[in-house]
Amino acid sequence: xxxxxxxxxxxxxxxxxxxxxxxxDIHVREGEFVAVTGPSGSGKTTFLNIAGLLEEFxxxxxxxxxxxxxxxxxxxxxxxxxxxxxxxxxxxxxxxDLNLFDNVDVPLxxxxxxAPERKARIEHALERVGLASRMxxxxxxxxxxxxxxxxxxxxxxxxxxLLLADEPTGNxxxxxxxxxxxxxxxxxxxxxxxxxxxHDPELAQRAQRNVHIIDGQVSDLEHVTPLARVAxxxxxxxxx
Amino acid sequence: MEIKxxxxxxxxxxxxxxxxxxxxxxxxxxxxxxxxxxxxxLAEANRPSGVDEDNTFMIGVGxxxxxVDPMADIAxxxxxxxxxxxxxxxTLANQMPLAQSGNNSGVSVDRSQQQISxxxxxxxxxxxxVDALGLKLVAGRDLAPSDVIEIQVGENSPEGPFPVVVTxxxxxxxxxxxxxxxxxxxxxxxxxxxxxxxIVGVVEAxxxxxxxxxxxxxxxxxVSMIVPFRRATDSPLYIVRTEPGxxxxxxxxxxxxxxxxxxxxxxxxxxxxxxLRERRYRSDRFMVGLMGTMTGLLLVVTAxxxxxxxxxxxxQRRKQIGVRRALGATRFDIVRYYLTENFxxxxxxxxxxxxxxxALNAMVASELGLERLPLAHLGIxxxxxxxxxQIAAYAPARRASLIAPATATRSV
Numbered sequence: 001x002x003x004x005x006x007x008x009x010x011x012x013x014x015x016x017x018x019x020x021x022x023x024x025d026i027h028v029r030e031g032e033f034v035a036v037t038g039p040s041g042s043g044k045t046t047f048l049n050i051a052g053l054l055e056e057f058x059x060x061x062x063x064x065x066x067x068x069x070x071x072x073x074x075x076x077x078x079x080x081x082x083x084x085x086x087x088x089x090x091x092x093x094x095x096x097d098l099n100l101f102d103n104v105d106v107p108l109x110x111x112x113x114x115a116p117e118r119k120a121r122i123e124h125a126l127e128r129v130g131l132a133s134r135m136x137x138x139x140x141x142x143x144x145x146x147x148x149x150x151x152x153x154x155x156x157x158x159x160x161x162l163l164l165a166d167e168p169t170g171n172x173x174x175x176x177x178x179x180x181x182x183x184x185x186x187x188x189x190x191x192x193x194x195x196x197x198x199h200d201p202e203l204a205q206r207a208q209r210n211v212h213i214i215d216g217q218v219s220d221l222e223h224v225t226p227l228a229r230v231a232x233x234x235x236x237x238x239x240x
Numbered sequence: 241m242e243i244k245x246x247x248x249x250x251x252x253x254x255x256x257x258x259x260x261x262x263x264x265x266x267x268x269x270x271x272x273x274x275x276x277x278x279x280x281x282l283a284e285a286n287r288p289s290g291v292d293e294d295n296t297f298m299i300g301v302g303x304x305x306x307x308v309d310p311m312a313d314i315a316x317x318x319x320x321x322x323x324x325x326x327x328x329x330x331t332l333a334n335q336m337p338l339a340q341s342g343n344n345s346g347v348s349v350d351r352s353q354q355q356i357s358x359x360x361x362x363x364x365x366x367x368x369x370v371d372a373l374g375l376k377l378v379a380g381r382d383l384a385p386s387d388v389i390e391i392q393v394g395e396n397s398p399e400g401p402f403p404v405v406v407t408x409x410x411x412x413x414x415x416x417x418x419x420x421x422x423x424x425x426x427x428x429x430x431x432x433x434x435x436x437x438x439i440v441g442v443v444e445a446x447x448x449x450x451x452x453x454x455x456x457x458x459x460x461x462x463v464s465m466i467v468p469f470r471r472a473t474d475s476p477l478y479i480v481r482t483e484p485g486x487x488x489x490x491x492x493x494x495x496x497x498x499x500x501x502x503x504x505x506x507x508x509x510x511x512x513x514x515x516l517r518e519r520r521y522r523s524d525r526f527m528v529g530l531m532g533t534m535t536g537l538l539l540v541v542t543a544x545x546x547x548x549x550x551x552x553x554x555x556q557r558r559k560q561i562g563v564r565r566a567l568g569a570t571r572f573d574i575v576r577y578y579l580t581e582n583f584x585x586x587x588x589x590x591x592x593x594x595x596x597x598x599a600l601n602a603m604v605a606s607e608l609g610l611e612r613l614p615l616a617h618l619g620i621x622x623x624x625x626x627x628x629x630q631i632a633a634y635a636p637a638r639r640a641s642l643i644a645p646a647t648a649t650r651s652v
Binding site for chain 1: 242244245248249252253559560563564565566567568569570571572573644645646648649
């Protein structure tokens with residue numbers, strides 16, 4: 001689904017060169033739920049930006065759903081981003097002047113769907129996150145957890161193959177974070193590939209696989225089977 | 241097109257929308273009316289006078305010594321003028337088209353009238369003014385030498401009846417729809433003693449000395465008549481027509497002929513018809529220039545307002561533009577969003593401005609003698625403001641489109 005080979009990203013100013021990623025290799029398979037962890041400044045966000053086609057890389061190779069992205073122009077990158085990738089941001093990134101319906105509508109309009117199809121998709125996506133009854137509300141009228149659910153609905157409405165989540169629970173309290181995480185697991189269980197950047201080791205543990213980044217390189221991989229995850233969740237529930 | 245979300249966004253940013261829309265509305269109201277006034281003034285300044293303007297001039301002289309026999313002097317002057325190289329016609333007259341000074345009289349069409357039907361520029365000419373000014377006779381005949389009535393110094397104007405040549409504009413005004421005006425009677429003034437005037441000829445046009453008539457603007461200054469008076473005066477005014485290209489030399493020669501050292505005369509004025517037109521409409525042209533400049537500045541201020549507001553909105557929404565880009569908007573989508581938003585805001589101003597334009601027109605129309613604002617002028621104003629709005633908003637829209645999609649993932 002997502003494959004990077006010997007990928008590097010260098011930020012250059014007239015004074016300094018910063019290697020944000022170097023020799024970066026990763027392969028995320030279809031249907032996986034991968035957590036990307038690492039200390040601040042390790043290159044997690046750079047990885048996410050490049051994975052989401054928000055930034056270009058300096059060298060190496062990157063294929064998304066088998067399509068090499070090197071050399072694609074801005075329009076092609078925008079189209080690919082719109083069709084294949086859903087984003088969930090740490091700060092929710094709702095558009096404050098639009099109600100929930102119109103917020104979820106944003107990527108669908110760029111996709112070129114007709115109004116009836118957009119309406120059906122928006123209603124379905126909001127139903128999926130449990131907020132269909134509040135589609136005329138504005139983001140400021142919702143809690144952080146609800147806003148993040150709307151963001152997830154917005155990311156899902158276009159049926160992306162890959163969901164990229166940037167600290168999706170970073171601005172939420174633990175109860176809300178748990179709810180969002182369960183929603184992501186449910187989405188993953190339905191077949192959507194998820195790559196989640198997080199600081200939180202507990203959340204990372206709930207992913208199938210952890211990728212740890214240090215100094216712009218993948219330092220180790222930890223595989224967790226879905227079965228083990230389910231068992232771990234059962235144990236947590238028993239303790240609670 | 242993102243009309244609905246844009247409207248939704250604008251509804252939540254009413255102050256900015258109000259400021260720009262109000263500015264656009266006022267600008268449209270002013271611009272549309274200024275266009276109309278400017279066009280009206282320019283049309284007036286370029287309106288045909290009916291005169292062969294390229295080949296005519298007037299020369300007037302004054303006397304600083306008593307004149308013994310003014311009629312003899314006038315006859316000698318005219319003979320001399322007609323003998324000048326290139327001169328084809330010359331006549332004594334009391335006034336000149338567009339010279340901004342002259343006589344007008346009231347006329348009526350019935351002795352029972354209590355009020356005059358119209359005022360009319362009252363041209364007195366001893367010889368053919370039709371020939372001297374190159375007027376186009378469209379009906380009847382010119383005044384003949386046998387029609388001429390001599391008026392000595394100190395005498396009052398004679399009582400009628402006497403023949404007159406009138407302009408088509410006068411016929412249209414006092415006998416609307418009349419196709420056989422020859423032989424019709426007019427009366428100088430009102431009441432049972434008003435002098436009788438019999439129309440013997442009609443000229444296509446003869447503008448008044450003021451151009452746009454000062455007493456009523458609707459007639460546009462073409463309501464004139466010519467009466468066959470030879471009025472003795474020590475300050476005669478002559479109207480002279482020349483062959484093409486001979487006017488400048490003829491004007492010099494005429495001045496040399498009429499004003500000589502020791503002949504007791506001073507030059508009053510020696511002006512070509514071209515100069516008279518230029519002098520008559522100089523203030524109008526100045527006003528057109530001034531209004532044009534002020535309107536241009538107003539448009540610049542409005543464009544600056546749109547530019548400023550669009551820039552502010554782009555700066556305020558950097559993060560959300562990044563989010564839109566991250567969600568799949570192309571650069572073109574972003575440019576289109578901001579241009580559409582500007583189109584809508586300008587459109588709100590335009591809708592209000594159309595109403596304001598008509599209200600302003602209603603206020604100034606009666607003052608300036610204008611008719612109702614033509615829709616075409618409003619259309620020009622509407623298109624102009626929309627185009628200016630789009631041009632002003634383009635730079636901020638383009639800047640917005642260059643905001644990196646990665647802005648969406650930055651915390652600040």
